[in-house]
Amino acid sequence: MGKTRISGLQLFMLLSGFLFGSTVILAPALGAKNDAWLAIIIGGTGGALLMLIYAAISLLNPSKTLVEILKEKMGKVLGSIIAVLYIWYFIHLASLVFRDFGEFICTVTFPETPMTVLISIFALGVVYGVNGGVEVMGRMGELLVPIIPTFILIVSVSLITVNDFTAFLPVLENGMGPVLKAALSYITFPFGETVAFLMLFPNLNRKEKLKKIVFVSAALSALISIVIFFRDISVLGSDLMSRVTFVPHSTTLLFPEANVDPLVDINLMIGGEAKIGVCIYAATKAISQVAGIENYTNLTRAVGAFCVVLSVWDFENVLDLFSWTERIYSYYAITFQVIIPLILLVLSLIKRSKPAEGSDADNEGVIASK
């Protein structure tokens, strides 16, 4: 284990790509309407804290993946059960992103192409990348992820002429309630989803940088989300913005004299690739560690195919997808994103991981005595 290493920059790019993932097409925190920017600030702060917790867990258990930590801290049986739940979560997450991707392309670009075909072709590329290992994914991130903010900037700057800069007023018209709710959903989507990186953090070559990397990428992601929000509300106005399906796409439709929605599509492909890639990697790595399979690459194709099938199965139609993401996802995800990691953090703090071999037996004793 631990032969493959990625650099700090690569991890940063991968993390940022993951965070941009679907948020580039589904503008975050829209539930708060005009106050979404406030929700993004609050949610971004919370999200950064949450990601720092993940980093802390990883630092307290150096060179151990989530599955290994779970097994060590919670005992073999309970740890394995929770690990299996996490495997499900990662696979489900990948299938959700696949579905977002498919729905967007089907609505906007290729309305008559079957979604299964689109998702499958996309999956081929992703699985190919994951098969290459963490290093390949890292390098791909390094190469492609910087394109995302570049394009966002190009579109935002070009749309300055059609702006109404006061469109986000009034502030807090409906009080803090919707803002906090939207902030919560913004923490779980996308920040909490980075729990999948607990499978990747051990591959970082210089551990001391981990906290900085995590924090900067979270801050950057929130910042860009705010830019996107102000751009979209200035261009579309709050009334229209609350009605459209894919906000950033509708904004690009107003681009004068040119059709630039491929710029949004490309962002989606890059961000989606990073996100799904990490999820599939995390899932396969976790399966191989739970089941004791030496080489995880044998599993990626199977897991990838399963994600594709699941993504088509999950929901009947696009509204089903949206309402599920809006209402249930936050609560479903909190278990995996907050509760279990917090327990792990506490356990890690109480019982500093000992490199000695005897620790396994100790832990089992603790669990058994409970």
Place this chain on the structure above:
Amino acid sequence: MTVKKDKGRKALLILLLIFPLLLAGCWNNRPLTEINIVAGMGLERTEDGKILVTVQVAEPGAIQPASAGGGSGGEKSKPVFVASNEGETVFEALRGMLAVVDKKLFLSTAQVLIIGEKLAQEGIGEILDFFERDYEVSYLVDVIVAKDATPDELLRIESDMDTIPAVYIKGTVENTAARGTVKKTLLIDLFKDMDCKGRQPTAGQITKSSDKEVRTEGLAVFRDGKLAGWLNPYETRGFLFANNELKGGIVNVPVDNGKAAFEIIRSKGSVSVEVEDGKPSMLIIRVNAEANVGEYGSGGRLDSLETLYMLEEKLGEEIGKEIEMALEKCQKEFASDIFGFGIYLHKYYPKCWKEVENDWHNIFSKLPADIRVDAKIMRVGLVINPVGKGE
């Protein structure tokens, strides 16, 4: 063994490189020769309550440069054809049209969307939904409302000026918008205002002036998605002054023995509402305009600053009159806040807006207004004094 493996890898790589090519082509790819390129669309309500959709289709093969077409005496094929079809919904009517036209209609190229007067009076909310939802029609298409003519008639005119009438219509809209007597309205503008209680939507007006010509001047005022009435060209300009959408225009001012014309170069307008004791008490319109002297033949000497200041004052008064006419009509006749006073209230006095929101039409139409125009004359042109008024 390794050679074999390498070959396998190469084959895989080639295969993967082919996939993007497949992605680039649409599933239902349609070459140019198999589509009908729509140049303009019209929507009208028929007598029996159905929707009549008219499309004007350009035939790329038949469009020739004017010089090439003149010489040959032979009968040219027409560059456009117009087809219409009825249906209970817009989409149905549009698709049903395939029973009369030979190729599929390609809507992204549409230049103008003309809405019939009758349909506008009954409400455009329902029909706009199709255009909002459908990915094919551009959000940036020009929308105009037909007055005293059906969209069908307007799209069937044969203009001498452009081979494609829809392009001709779009051209006139752009011209008049630059003169400030019509508001260039994009589909997206209607979408934005449609659901907004603080500002009612408006759109340009089009009439048929002869068999070959149209006239795009004036403004259609909506109220709750229904056509409430029309503003004449001067009122339209007043509205654009207040709304900060004026691009330019010629304003006449009475002088000594006739009229002088001033060209508006720049104009900045803003609307706001004064709130007293949590209730809106006064509508405020502020306009700063910069103008040049365009024509001063009937005026006196122009070489003193006092005259210029006096002219500035008069120009401001004229602009103020236009704004006042527009506002009064919107208040008294239509009770429709097209200026966006409501949006201002919503933004800066959200609590007050909550109270008046549902009765805004009535409250708006009863509020007094304070219009102040500050006009500046920047330049007088190549001569200072008109003929016969020099030393």
